[in-house]
Amino acid sequence: MGRRALLVLPAAFPALGLAAPRSHLAAPAVHRGAKPPPPLVVLDPGHGGKDPGAIGVSGTYEKHIAEAASAELERRLLAGGRYRVARTRDRDIFIPLEDRVAIAQGRRAALFISMHADALHDPSVRGASVYTLSDHASDGQTAALAARENSADRFAGPQFAGTSPEVRAILASLVRQETRRESGQMARSVVASLRGRVALLDNPERHAGFVVLKSASIPSVLVEMGFMSNRLDEAALRRADHRADVASAMTRAVDAYFTVGSYMQTTG
Template sequence: MDEPVLQLEKGDEAGSRLRRALPMPGWQAPLSLMLGIAAGLLLLAAFPAGGRGEALVTMAMPESRSMAMPRISAGRAGNAAPLVVIDAGHGGFDPGATGPSGLAEKDVVLPIALALRERLLELGAVRVALTREGDRFLPLEERVALAESLEPDLFVSIHADSAPVEEARGANVYVLSPRASDAEAMALARDFNAADGAADTGDAALGDVEAVLAELARRETTLGSARIADRLESRIRAAMPVHGRFRRGANLVVLRSARMPSILFEAGYISNAEDAARIGSEAGREAIVDAMAGAITAGLLAVDR
């Protein structure tokens, strides 16, 4: 057997700290399996039960690495209208969170994204593009790169949250903040950014002047993000439950762009049976889409719809 293997040490957390080791001839002991994502790769690890010993790891490269450009739909808006890029979270081999009935986050957020595109086009005020229109995986940084290449006026990432306690429910919106607004936002950023091994380089690769300019640009885009989030809050509160403080700040990979205002919307807790039923239903999606479309057009065009 000449496949690469990794060495696990007792205390390692679900393979988050694995070290390369020499190939091994095989196992006789019972095996444990671990499936995860790192650096945009699908990893399947098999290792001796108990967590100590060498692990055989298989890595798969997603087909989506081709960076196919999203399709821009203009409808009645025309080619000069503001552009909104909608990002349905997860996809492909990455299901995201899973609800008590087995409902996967990736299968909930894509219909919301598709319906939001149609609603925005019906309003005729903006152009729309989606990072994914089908069930495919995109690494976090590739989602941002795809959006930035289109030079949009707004980037909207749509997700559904989960919690270890079923009582947690309600929607939230996140904008970029170097410091998390609360413990939940901090935990979300940690888990979200680590989900596919996204790099946390910030402006480290830039020179001093470039880093300062990038930070100034990011402050400007953050103001635009906050404007959309504020418009969204009243509409969401009128339509569905909200989880504590609606608008939160976190240092999420998909919000770090200095080139476009960005928000991440959590439609609800898929781990909660009521929320899962709401966001998985046509009526629930319609309520979300109406609120988001109204907030987007109001925030970008300074009009209420």
């Protein structure tokens, strides 16, 4: 894959500014007649555990960047007091792709955001992008990206072997057009919030068949914060201030989505 497989020592992990693991997946008690709780946003830091994800040009692991950025986004979303927030993982553990979707479905999440920082053969390519689910990829680069992300379950062992093409086709068919429309709305909101604040790919709003986005009822986006194969992107993503800029922009995107989105129109 052209990646330099340089190891990152455990001591480098806290340097990314990760919060200590916390238990936040317990659903709040809701009593009859009580006001409904705030919408739940589930954040999904990509990869983890024995799956490092992309390995940067200086040896940084994608899984560490994804968790650090998700932790920062969680802090900002909670600080506003408008949402409940959960993460599919808050420590360095492996979670199969379908289990990540199941966590969001089981919690009845109102929005699912998967966070990544991939790598390409071409080290000159840089910039953030946002992906939604589609039966067909918007371009060849996106198709290859989805194939790499979907192959993460190869780390899980035989008991979590990837689903067959037939099953994947059925899962894709279950995704309602309404959910896809809302996912597209969120993707546009993220792109608009990131534009002018961080580097973006050309045509940054893209779509492909990502397994982790295949929920029939939850608007879902996958955010690629940049490319670990590009020195500038990797260096930026290692900095807490840059991750804070990304989290700030994504917080504005979430606010915009719930302000003008169908969720608020039907429940607000």
